[in-house]
Amino acid sequence: MDGRRLAPADAREARAGADARETAWKVDVSALEREARRRRATDARGGADADDADAGDDGGKAGRATPLAVVCQDVRYEVRDRKTGATTRLLDDVSAVFPPGGASALMGPSGAGKTTLLDVMSGRKTQGRLRGRVVVGAEPATKAALKTCAAYVEQFDCLLASLTVRETLMYQAELKRGAEGFDAKAREEQVNRLIEDLQLEKCADVVVGSALSRGISGGQAKRTNIGISLVTRPRILFLDEPTSGLDSKTSYDLMRVIRKFCDTAGVTVIATIHSPSSEAFRQFDRLLMLKNGKVTYAGPLFGEEGAETYFYSLGFYFDPNDNFADFLIATAGDDSTDFAREFTASFHHKRNRDEVRKYVREVVNRREAGDTRSLLLANAPKPVGFASAVRTLLKYRTSRNYRDAQFVGARCAGHLIFAAVMATMYAGQGKVMSLDAQINVSNMLFMNNVLPAFAASGYLPSILMERPLLYRELDDGCYPLLAYIAYKIIEEALVALIVSLVATAILYNAAGLRGNFFVDWLAYFGMQQCGGAVAYLCAAVARDVDAANAILPVYNVLQVLFAGVLLNINDVPRAWTWWPPTLFVRYGWKAQMLNHFARVEPPVFLADDGSLVGVTSYYDVTGTTSSNLGFVYLLWACWLVVAAVCTASVRHQNR
Numbered sequence: 001m002d003g004r005r006l007a008p009a010d011a012r013e014a015r016a017g018a019d020a021r022e023t024a025w026k027v028d029v030s031a032l033e034r035e036a037r038r039r040r041a042t043d044a045r046g047g048a049d050a051d052d053a054d055a056g057d058d059g060g061k062a063g064r065a066t067p068l069a070v071v072c073q074d075v076r077y078e079v080r081d082r083k084t085g086a087t088t089r090l091l092d093d094v095s096a097v098f099p100p101g102g103a104s105a106l107m108g109p110s111g112a113g114k115t116t117l118l119d120v121m122s123g124r125k126t127q128g129r130l131r132g133r134v135v136v137g138a139e140p141a142t143k144a145a146l147k148t149c150a151a152y153v154e155q156f157d158c159l160l161a162s163l164t165v166r167e168t169l170m171y172q173a174e175l176k177r178g179a180e181g182f183d184a185k186a187r188e189e190q191v192n193r194l195i196e197d198l199q200l201e202k203c204a205d206v207v208v209g210s211a212l213s214r215g216i217s218g219g220q221a222k223r224t225n226i227g228i229s230l231v232t233r234p235r236i237l238f239l240d241e242p243t244s245g246l247d248s249k250t251s252y253d254l255m256r257v258i259r260k261f262c263d264t265a266g267v268t269v270i271a272t273i274h275s276p277s278s279e280a281f282r283q284f285d286r287l288l289m290l291k292n293g294k295v296t297y298a299g300p301l302f303g304e305e306g307a308e309t310y311f312y313s314l315g316f317y318f319d320p321n322d323n324f325a326d327f328l329i330a331t332a333g334d335d336s337t338d339f340a341r342e343f344t345a346s347f348h349h350k351r352n353r354d355e356v357r358k359y360v361r362e363v364v365n366r367r368e369a370g371d372t373r374s375l376l377l378a379n380a381p382k383p384v385g386f387a388s389a390v391r392t393l394l395k396y397r398t399s400r401n402y403r404d405a406q407f408v409g410a411r412c413a414g415h416l417i418f419a420a421v422m423a424t425m426y427a428g429q430g431k432v433m434s435l436d437a438q439i440n441v442s443n444m445l446f447m448n449n450v451l452p453a454f455a456a457s458g459y460l461p462s463i464l465m466e467r468p469l470l471y472r473e474l475d476d477g478c479y480p481l482l483a484y485i486a487y488k489i490i491e492e493a494l495v496a497l498i499v500s501l502v503a504t505a506i507l508y509n510a511a512g513l514r515g516n517f518f519v520d521w522l523a524y525f526g527m528q529q530c531g532g533a534v535a536y537l538c539a540a541v542a543r544d545v546d547a548a549n550a551i552l553p554v555y556n557v558l559q560v561l562f563a564g565v566l567l568n569i570n571d572v573p574r575a576w577t578w579w580p581p582t583l584f585v586r587y588g589w590k591a592q593m594l595n596h597f598a599r600v601e602p603p604v605f606l607a608d609d610g611s612l613v614g615v616t617s618y619y620d621v622t623g624t625t626s627s628n629l630g631f632v633y634l635l636w637a638c639w640l641v642v643a644a645v646c647t648a649s650v651r652h653q654n655r
Contacts, residue, residue, distance in 0.1 A: 067100030075132035151229035219250035239271035248277035296339035389479035410458035423510030456531030515595035533639035
């Protein structure tokens with residue numbers, strides 16, 4: 001819908017009315033705190049809704065936390081292009097008050113700076129240069145302060161597909177509030193109340209699902225995603241496009257749920273919104289419009305001094321039969337009007353500026369709102385420690401993963417099938433001392449070490465799918481990165497332990513291998529762990545599955561080339577002599593070769609000098625069995641460290 005221009009005479013009359021209102025207007029910061037309730041009682045939601053809101057406020061006073069406001073004063077945010085060195089200002093002198101316990105909408109055309117401002121207020125922008133002031137309650141909006149009172153809900157849902165809604169919320173409750181002394185029963189009661197508040201009773205025990213597996217609906221997933229943030233009982237909730245991808249009915253239901261938390265729990269909601277339904281849009285109290293990083297409107301959304309009246313004064317008429325949100329977006333897209341300049345010249349700008357200044361002066365500088373810092377710290381969530389985090393991750397994620405045929409199959413099927421095939425191909429070869437038999441056994445042992453390295457590619461999809469959730473949980477402070485790595489090591493090791501034992505037993509007995517069985521098993525198990533570590537490294541540095549699947553085979557093929565079977569290690573060009581020591585396949589193969597041929601190694605191979613040598617000498621298999629196994633596990637640790645560093649330093653998020 002396009003914004004409708006008024007006739008010139010009507011536009012002049014509208015401006016005259018605005019000037020008259022300017023002379024009669026006075027700033028009252030205390031009115032900000034009462035504004036949300038007043039709007040809900042008087043505007044177009046109807047008397048029934050107003051009564052419900054009042055009842056909710058009265059009924060929720062006992063558990064209602066002290067509401068907190070968010071204030072931006074002269075916020076500028078600039079980023080520098082690394083290639084050109086040019087600086088782009090994404091936010092330009094943005095000032096606004098987001099009243100405590102209210103719902104505020106951030107709107108504007110694409111590229112207006114909505115999400116950028118949301119990220120700045122929530123402390124998620126760290127790369128650019130920030131000027132101005134962002135205040136939470138009476139404290140600067142530092143990361144430490146925000147962690148105590150705020151939660152951020154991203155546009156795209158980050159949920160574990162294998163968990164039910166109830167398990168998802170219990171999982172987050174244990175991670176985020178497990179150190180607060182709540183027993184299991186208390187956490188369960190809290191989750192049940194949250195499920196009821198979010199209207200998720202019908203799907204509480206339904207798995208979340210994914211694009212590949214059926215689960216809950218899109219609206220239910222949105223509410224579950226919001227519920228994850230509400231587990232910590234935040235007083236400020238930042239929402240990035242909460243109604244994106246939802247139909248009008250679902251978006252309205254979602255916004256009513258969010259509205260309920262404003263009314264009954266005193267949660268301050270700040271949400272970017274693009275094209276909500278008319279009913280969903282009426283759940284907001286205030287509006288901040290942006291265009292090209294500049295404020296084009298800031299103030300009440302509805303009422304005599306609201307956005308409709310303001311844009312009417314600029315000559316834009318809103319048809320009540322249309323969607324007001326669509327009208328605002330369409331009007332903001334009118335490039336013939338400099339909305340930022342018009343707003344600066346209006347009394348609405350003066351009102352907004354005085355609100356901000358008075359709030360900063362009276363509430364921040366003089367601390368007339370009380371000791372906000374102590375209030376923040378008193379209700380700060382206390383995440384669990386390292387050991388408890390690992391235990392919780394194993395309890396909820398590993399237990400579910402082990403029930404997932406795709407997860408387990410990627411880690412088991414290939415190994416067992418390959419072991420069975422090789423057992424039939426090389427049956428009894430280990431007991432034969434002929435030249436051909438020794439070559440066959442050498443090649444078999446080599447392939448037995450190469451397979452786990454290549455099989456790790458089957459891990460990549462699941463690793464990459466859970467990466468957004470990892471980022472979210474790290475940002476929320478659920479656990480340190482080291483706890484996640486420890487959990488993944490244990491999870492992968494438990495599967496590999498069983499699979500490697502079975503696969504080694506099949507091949508060891510069928511092929512008639514000699515030496516210590518456990519040496520062969522330790523080598524195979526080490527190959528699995530090293531392959532998994534490299535797979536996690538590829539998943540950390542690659543943007544998507546295609547990129548990861550392009551990186552991992554390159555490394556594995558290089559292992560095949562330089563392991564010492566296709567080309568003797570002594571014949572490797574000098575320029576490449578540094579590379580073979582980094583290849584775990586070479587050490588695993590050497591350990592199994594020494595284990596098998598240590599006692600019986602007939603000299604049947606012709607050396608360069610014409611003498612006969614054994615198979616280990618021919619392939620230049622040096623060292624001892626234990627030393628080569630040691631190098632396998634040393635490389636495993638090194639690749640894990642590199643993967644952890646890359647996971648912590650590389651983020652693939654489109655912001």
